[in-house]
Amino acid sequence: MDHIVLLQKVSVALFIFALLWKIVKHMWSFLNVEKEPVTVLVTGAAGQIGYAIVPMIARGAMLGADQPVILHMLDIEPAAEALKGVRMELIDAAFPLLKGVVATTDAVEACTGVNIAVMVGGFPRKEGMERKDVMSKNVSIYKAQASALEKHAASDCKVLVVANPANTNALILKEFAPSIPEKNITCLTRLDHNRALGQISERINVYVSDVKNVIIWGNHSSTQYPDVNHATVKTCSGDKPVRELIADDQWLNNEFITTVQQRGAAIIKARKLSSALSAASAACDHVRDWVLGTPKGTWVSMGVYSDGSYGIQPGLIYSFPVNCEKGNWSIVQGLKIDEFSRKKMDATATELMEEKSLAYSCLN
Numbered sequence: 001m002d003h004i005v006l007l008q009k010v011s012v013a014l015f016i017f018a019l020l021w022k023i024v025k026h027m028w029s030f031l032n033v034e035k036e037p038v039t040v041l042v043t044g045a046a047g048q049i050g051y052a053i054v055p056m057i058a059r060g061a062m063l064g065a066d067q068p069v070i071l072h073m074l075d076i077e078p079a080a081e082a083l084k085g086v087r088m089e090l091i092d093a094a095f096p097l098l099k100g101v102v103a104t105t106d107a108v109e110a111c112t113g114v115n116i117a118v119m120v121g122g123f124p125r126k127e128g129m130e131r132k133d134v135m136s137k138n139v140s141i142y143k144a145q146a147s148a149l150e151k152h153a154a155s156d157c158k159v160l161v162v163a164n165p166a167n168t169n170a171l172i173l174k175e176f177a178p179s180i181p182e183k184n185i186t187c188l189t190r191l192d193h194n195r196a197l198g199q200i201s202e203r204i205n206v207y208v209s210d211v212k213n214v215i216i217w218g219n220h221s222s223t224q225y226p227d228v229n230h231a232t233v234k235t236c237s238g239d240k241p242v243r244e245l246i247a248d249d250q251w252l253n254n255e256f257i258t259t260v261q262q263r264g265a266a267i268i269k270a271r272k273l274s275s276a277l278s279a280a281s282a283a284c285d286h287v288r289d290w291v292l293g294t295p296k297g298t299w300v301s302m303g304v305y306s307d308g309s310y311g312i313q314p315g316l317i318y319s320f321p322v323n324c325e326k327g328n329w330s331i332v333q334g335l336k337i338d339e340f341s342r343k344k345m346d347a348t349a350t351e352l353m354e355e356k357s358l359a360y361s362c363l364n
C-alpha cells in the first residue's frame with residue numbers, strides 16, 4: 001500500500017516538474033529577444049574567398065550562432081553578374097541568421113553603416129608572381145576604399161584586410177582613413193598561425209585543437225617568422241612545450257619555418273589558385289576572436305599597428321601575438337626573444353619598411 005502511495009506521489013511530482021519546465025521554457029522564448037543584426041561588408045565578394053566566406057558568416061561562424069547579420073557585398077563592374085549569382089545563392093540557402101543582403105558595385109552603398117569590414121577585394125597573386133608585383137594594383141584600391149569606409153561605415157567599424165599585400169594594404173587604408181582609430185584596422189595573419197598549428201599537429205600526431213600559442217611575427221609573406229618557442233600542446237599530464245615534444249630543433253628551425261612561409265605559394269602551385277577555404281575560415285577566426293575574445297591562456301596572431309613592442313618600429317602593420325577581450329586586442333607583452341628569433345623578426349620588419357616605401361612610390 002505504502003509503495004503505491006509513494007509511486008503516486010512521485011508521478012505527481014514528475015508531472016508538476018515537467019509542466020513547470022515547459023512553462024519556464026515557453027516564457028524564456030518570449031523573453032529571449034533576438035539580437036540586433038550586425039552589418040558585415042565583404043569586398044571582392046564575387047571572388048574565391050568571397051564565395052567561401054559569405055556562407056560562413058551567414059551561418060554564424062564569424063560572429064556567433066545567435067548573432068543575426070546583414071551582408072554587404074562589393075565587387076567591381078566586370079564581376080557584377082557573378083555577384084548577383086552569389087546573392088541569389090545566399091537567398092536560396094535560407095540562412096536563419098541572414099537578415100539582409102546588399103550586392104553592389106558602389107563602394108558608398110557597400111560601406112554605409114558597416115560594423116565589420118572584411119577587405120578581400122583586390123588583384124590576386126598568380127603562379128610565378130611575387131607579392132610585390134601586385135602592390136601597385138592594390139594600393140590604389142585601398143586608398144580609395146579607405147575614404148569610402150571613413151565617410152560611410154559605422155564609427156566603431158572593425159576592419160580586417162585580407163587582400164595582398166595584406167599588411168601594406170592595411171597600412172595604406174589606415175593612412176588614408178585617419179578618422180578610423182588605428183586599433184580598428186588589422187590584417188590577416190591568422191591563416192599563417194593556423195598553418196603553423198596544423199604543421200605541429202601533423203608532425204606529432206596530436207589534435208590541432210590541443211596545440212596553442214604559436215606566433216606569426218611580421219609580414220604575411222615568405223619573410224614571416226613562425227615562432228614555436230612559447231607554443232604548447234595539451235597532454236594528459238598538462239601542457240607541454242612544443243619544442244620538448246617535437247625534440248627536433250633542426251626541423252623546427254628550418255623545414256617547419258619554410259613550410260609555413262611557403263604554404264601560400266604551395267597551394268597556388270597545386271590549385272593554380274590561391275588558398276580560399278582556409279583563408280575564409282581564418283578570416284572568420286580572426287574577427288570572432290577579436291569581437292568575442294580569445295580563450296583564457298591562449299593568444300592568436302593578428303597584423304596590427306605597431307606601438308614599438310618588441311622593438312618593432314611604430315608605423316608598420318606587423319603581426320604580433322595578441323589577446324582579445326571585449327572587442328579590443330592587446331599585444332602579449334614580456335615574451336623572451338632569443339637571438340635566432342630577433343634576427344627573423346627584424347628581417348620581416350625590414351621587408352615591411354621596404355613595402356611601405358614601395359607602396360608610397362606607387363601612389364605618386
Ligand SMILES: NC(=O)c1ccc[n+]([C@@H]2O[C@H](COP(=O)([O-])OP(=O)(O)OC[C@H]3O[C@@H](n4cnc5c(N)ncnc54)[C@H](O)[C@@H]3O)[C@@H](O)[C@H]2O)c1
Pocket residue numbers: 043044045046047048049050074075076079120121122123124125141161162163164165166188189191192220274275276279
Ligand atoms: N592574407 C591572407 O592570408 C590571404 C590568403 C589568401 C589570399 N589572400 C589574398 O586575398 C585576395 C583575394 O583572393 P581571391 O582568391 O578571393 O581572389 P579573386 O580574384 O578570386 O577575388 C578577388 C575579387 O576582388 C574583386 N575586386 C577587384 N578589385 C576590386 C575592387 N576595387 N573592389 C572590390 N572588389 C574588387 C575581383 O573582381 C574579384 O572578384 C588576394 O589579394 C589574395 O592574394 C590573402
Ligand SMILES: O=C(O)C[C@H](O)C(=O)O
Pocket residue numbers: 124125131164191263264265267274275
Ligand atoms: O595569394 C597569395 O599570395 C597567397 C596567400 O596569401 C596565402 O597565404 O595563401
